[in-house]
Amino acid sequence: VNAIPSGVPKGDESARPRVTREIAAEAALWVARLHGPDRDPAMEREFQSWQAQSPAHREAFGRCTDVWMEVPRVKVADAYGAVAAKRKEEERHVSRGSTWRWASAGVLAVLLTAGAMLFQHWKSQDSYITAIGEQRSVVLEDGTRMLLNTDTHVQVSMRPDNRTVDVEGGEALFEVAKDASRPFVVRVAGSEVVAVGTAFTVRYVASPMKTNELAVTLIEGKVTVQPAKERNDEGLAPSKLLTLQPGDRLQIDHRDSGSHGPGVSSIDRPNVEQVIAWKRSEVVFQDAPLAEAVSEMNRYSRTPVVLTGNLPTADLRVSGVFRTGDNSKFARAIAALHGFAVRENGGRLELENVR
Amino acid sequence: MLEDLVHFDGSPGVEDVLLGRERLARLSECISLLDDQTRKILLAHRIDGLTYQEIARQHGIGITSVHRSIAKALLQIAERMEGWYP
Numbered sequence: 001v002n003a004i005p006s007g008v009p010k011g012d013e014s015a016r017p018r019v020t021r022e023i024a025a026e027a028a029l030w031v032a033r034l035h036g037p038d039r040d041p042a043m044e045r046e047f048q049s050w051q052a053q054s055p056a057h058r059e060a061f062g063r064c065t066d067v068w069m070e071v072p073r074v075k076v077a078d079a080y081g082a083v084a085a086k087r088k089e090e091e092r093h094v095s096r097g098s099t100w101r102w103a104s105a106g107v108l109a110v111l112l113t114a115g116a117m118l119f120q121h122w123k124s125q126d127s128y129i130t131a132i133g134e135q136r137s138v139v140l141e142d143g144t145r146m147l148l149n150t151d152t153h154v155q156v157s158m159r160p161d162n163r164t165v166d167v168e169g170g171e172a173l174f175e176v177a178k179d180a181s182r183p184f185v186v187r188v189a190g191s192e193v194v195a196v197g198t199a200f201t202v203r204y205v206a207s208p209m210k211t212n213e214l215a216v217t218l219i220e221g222k223v224t225v226q227p228a229k230e231r232n233d234e235g236l237a238p239s240k241l242l243t244l245q246p247g248d249r250l251q252i253d254h255r256d257s258g259s260h261g262p263g264v265s266s267i268d269r270p271n272v273e274q275v276i277a278w279k280r281s282e283v284v285f286q287d288a289p290l291a292e293a294v295s296e297m298n299r300y301s302r303t304p305v306v307l308t309g310n311l312p313t314a315d316l317r318v319s320g321v322f323r324t325g326d327n328s329k330f331a332r333a334i335a336a337l338h339g340f341a342v343r344e345n346g347g348r349l350e351l352e353n354v355r
Numbered sequence: 356m357l358e359d360l361v362h363f364d365g366s367p368g369v370e371d372v373l374l375g376r377e378r379l380a381r382l383s384e385c386i387s388l389l390d391d392q393t394r395k396i397l398l399a400h401r402i403d404g405l406t407y408q409e410i411a412r413q414h415g416i417g418i419t420s421v422h423r424s425i426a427k428a429l430l431q432i433a434e435r436m437e438g439w440y441p
Contacts, residue, residue, distance in 0.1 A: 018439075019437070019439040019440070020439075020440065021440060024430055024433065024434060024439055025426075025430055027430075027433075028426040028427070028429040028430035028433065029422070029423075029426040031425075031426070031429055032422045032423075032425040032426040032429065033422060033426075035425075036407050036418070036421075036422055036425075037406065037407050037408060037418070038418075060433075060439075063433050063436070063437050064429045064430070064433045066433075067382070067429050067432045067433050067436065068401070068429055070378075070379075070382055071382070071386065071397065071398075071401040071402070071432075072401050072402055073379060073382075074379065074382055074383045074386060074402075075383070078380075078383035078387075137401065138404060139402065139403065139404045
């Protein structure tokens, strides 16, 4: 992500918004509330007006969200590591006091495991949905971690002989727990991705610019993909099984309608950091067509950026790193770069040519 | 078909790719510096996937206290990670 060649800068460090204690505390509470059970449209509206107050509010919320997103990546043992080291130091002086504290860390682990197991029984089949702008991390009963990006819907089914996740749409990252007796199958748009112990992402997002496109990116390990059956005059023909190497991205075009099924598939090797930039609530563009960049940004926001008719969009390209959901900053950056104006109109950000 | 697929490459690297190793180490340290109850509630929610209601029941506290604990955890971690104010 450091190697962004040109274009819109990520943000001037000297102009970094000043987050105060009060703003930070409010931001943390917002993250906790929005991920809690009481979230409703009224709360979302209240949040929108809170975060509209200043860039510092949005910065604080963004960073607290980062922490919220990243916590599941930490190994529980490490989360106690520094404490353990510190207490070992203290133990030399007060050898008794720390003993039960050590013991209590062990008990906690047992309690949490028991809780998690209880959880499994009624969670063996469930659906998980994220709203626009939301991300969600889910740990499945087998230890597989699933990170859902904005506007994503998946259905999980855990059975004794297989593990299946149906992705109805959106984007998800999987870190599959190894279990040789139960293949892990992700079904999306008629294609099947099969893994045993591996990390990969799938993405199936409707795009106004192109045909819908399914993308599977393998980060580590090995997966095979059985693309959706192609339809032709002779009827159904079995499609070829594809094996991906780490770093490979398989893309399959899906036409919305028509007599043909999924079309051309291709494998390329993108910058994996960029593909999973959404994990850090970032979108990375490298010489991307403007229209494509706009549609990507709009996935994360209910305030869409709209290109008005008089823009020479065909030739315009975008490079840079943007925060997901910050469409207003994105629109302003594009406007500044190309000499456009941004007009807020009925909940939309319209880019227009003023030259 | 599935028999062919039992290939597992267990080499490390996922964590490194997804989140810088250094940042992860700092994050672990910040979590370890939380008080016991706050950390317990944060990890129960984010690592074990328990809902606020389940955590409230387990600890015999109200939902609002769970909100506050999660918020407190995020705030203290973010403050240490970001160094917002001098």
